[in-house]
Amino acid sequence: MTPLPDAPAAPTAPRQPARRLRRFSRAERWVHRGTAWLMGICVFTAACLYLPPLSELVGRRRLVVTVHEWSGLMLPAPLIAGMFFRALRADLSRLNRFGRHDWHWLRTVLRKRSKEGVPAGKFNAGQKLYSAFIAGAVLVMIGTGLLMWFTHLAPVLWRTGATFVHDWLALLLAAGITGHVWMASKDPEARLGMRTGSVASWWARREHSLWKPDDKD
Amino acid sequence: MEEPRVDDAPDDPGEENERHGAPVGRRVVLGMLGLGAAGVALGSHVQDRIDAVLAEVSAKDPTGVTGLLPGGGGFRYYSVTSSVPKRNAENYRLTVGGLVDRPMTYRLADLQAMPQQRLVHDVQCVTGWRVPKTAFSGVRLSALLAASGVRPEATAIRFDCFDGAYTESLTLQQARRSDVMVALTMQDKPVTHAHGGPVRLYAAPMYFYKSAKWLSGITLTKSVEPGYWEKLGYDVDAWVGKSNGRSDDPTS
Numbered sequence: 001m002t003p004l005p006d007a008p009a010a011p012t013a014p015r016q017p018a019r020r021l022r023r024f025s026r027a028e029r030w031v032h033r034g035t036a037w038l039m040g041i042c043v044f045t046a047a048c049l050y051l052p053p054l055s056e057l058v059g060r061r062r063l064v065v066t067v068h069e070w071s072g073l074m075l076p077a078p079l080i081a082g083m084f085f086r087a088l089r090a091d092l093s094r095l096n097r098f099g100r101h102d103w104h105w106l107r108t109v110l111r112k113r114s115k116e117g118v119p120a121g122k123f124n125a126g127q128k129l130y131s132a133f134i135a136g137a138v139l140v141m142i143g144t145g146l147l148m149w150f151t152h153l154a155p156v157l158w159r160t161g162a163t164f165v166h167d168w169l170a171l172l173l174a175a176g177i178t179g180h181v182w183m184a185s186k187d188p189e190a191r192l193g194m195r196t197g198s199v200a201s202w203w204a205r206r207e208h209s210l211w212k213p214d215d216k217d
Numbered sequence: 218m219e220e221p222r223v224d225d226a227p228d229d230p231g232e233e234n235e236r237h238g239a240p241v242g243r244r245v246v247l248g249m250l251g252l253g254a255a256g257v258a259l260g261s262h263v264q265d266r267i268d269a270v271l272a273e274v275s276a277k278d279p280t281g282v283t284g285l286l287p288g289g290g291g292f293r294y295y296s297v298t299s300s301v302p303k304r305n306a307e308n309y310r311l312t313v314g315g316l317v318d319r320p321m322t323y324r325l326a327d328l329q330a331m332p333q334q335r336l337v338h339d340v341q342c343v344t345g346w347r348v349p350k351t352a353f354s355g356v357r358l359s360a361l362l363a364a365s366g367v368r369p370e371a372t373a374i375r376f377d378c379f380d381g382a383y384t385e386s387l388t389l390q391q392a393r394r395s396d397v398m399v400a401l402t403m404q405d406k407p408v409t410h411a412h413g414g415p416v417r418l419y420a421a422p423m424y425f426y427k428s429a430k431w432l433s434g435i436t437l438t439k440s441v442e443p444g445y446w447e448k449l450g451y452d453v454d455a456w457v458g459k460s461n462g463r464s465d466d467p468t469s
Binding site for chain 1 (some may be wrong): 220235236237238239240241242243245246247248249250252256257258260262263264296297298300301303342345411434449462
């Protein structure tokens with residue numbers, strides 16, 4: 001393995017800082033930030049349209065609808081822009097692929113209810129499934145949202161079906177996002193990784209023991 | 218798909234391995250797109266079933282949580298403005314004006330003193346939700362029109378609301394139907410602020426956006442002046458099941 005750029009030159013140096021590993025590039029962090037903001041706006045405006053107490057508080061139905069429609073439509077934009085960056089493409093292909101260790105991770109975590117000590121690559125199987133779920137869900141929400149937005153696109157039976165899918169998938173998405181935020185809230189080092197781009201090597205060994213960071217991407 | 222192995226010792230995958238293996242992510246995304254399409258095709262039937270179940274459950278649900286589920290029944294609050302002033306028996310006024318012989322102003326008590334009628338019909342919103350068998354009572358709109366004397370050149374009505382933004386319209390012929398009224402009670406209780414109280418319009422045979430909340434003005438006009446949502450593309454003649462591209466069962 002090639003030494004990392006920020007690896008200490010002299011291993012004997014006194015009180016060397018904890019070794020940091022590069023986990024996310026600047027582009028990846030911006031994609032995450034942009035997606036999170038858009039998703040946040042989408043969820044908040046959805047709540048204002050859907051929950052009567054919030055509707056009564058906020059009102060302004062037309063404005064809220066417009067913001068919801070456009071923030072939803074824009075949701076894939078950060079990821080699409082990020083596709084121009086190699087590091088992001090590399091991580092996408094990591095998220096896409098399931099190795100043997102991922103199946104092992106899933107089985108073990110489902111059985112033990114804890115991911116402690118279970119080997120994982122740069123992303124564990126849960127993260128891989130979550131990212132795929134969000135990607136699929138956003139596409140389905142945009143499709144069904146467009147059917148409801150442009151009412152002349154489809155017969156009324158499909159529009160009712162689109163409402164059905166949009167409503168129920170929204171609940172699943174809310175549950176998924178809550179879980180995502182909950183897990184992040186329990187892991188400060190993971191949040192640091194997404195905020196600054198690097199993580200402590202002890203954390204990488206503990207959470208992603210099979211991850212072999214390199215600085216090629 | 219790669220067969221998951223049963224042993225508990227995975228091979229060291231190595232960095233090359235991380236980019237290989239089954240494309241589960243892609244399969245999940247494609248699977249969700251397929252499920253989404255199936256949901257659009259069949260969702261209408263499924264939601265009907267769910268509505269039936271939820272209607273039974275929510276009747277026995279003291280927490281009201283089921284009311285938050287899609288199709289959980291009940292009304293949804295729509296307002297087009299940021300906040301709506303509150304009016305009560307003291308400061309509520311309803312004016313009848315425009316092309317009439319005798320412009321009138323009614324207080325809440327005046328309306329309560331007039332002959333009342335009670336109707337029980339389903340309420341159908343153009344966005345899809347439907348609330349079964351909802352009681353409204355109040356004064357027939359035709360009675361208020363007769364009291365003010367409609368001039369011959371009037372053919373339509375504009376309704377104004379004290380939220381300051383919402384408007385609605387009806388043709389004179391529609392307004393004179395016996396199932397169109399100025400409602401003072403809903404579900405046998407005074408109309409609450411959230412439901413457009415103290416006084417709202419109730420046009421039983423039409424989509425619920427016609428039943429303007431927070432009614433404050435009835436103005437007779439020469440021709441139909443499209444209301445708030447109608448300027449944004451909703452049908453002016455909003456018969457349930459025969460407008461807005463929808464095929465709901467009629468409500469009245």
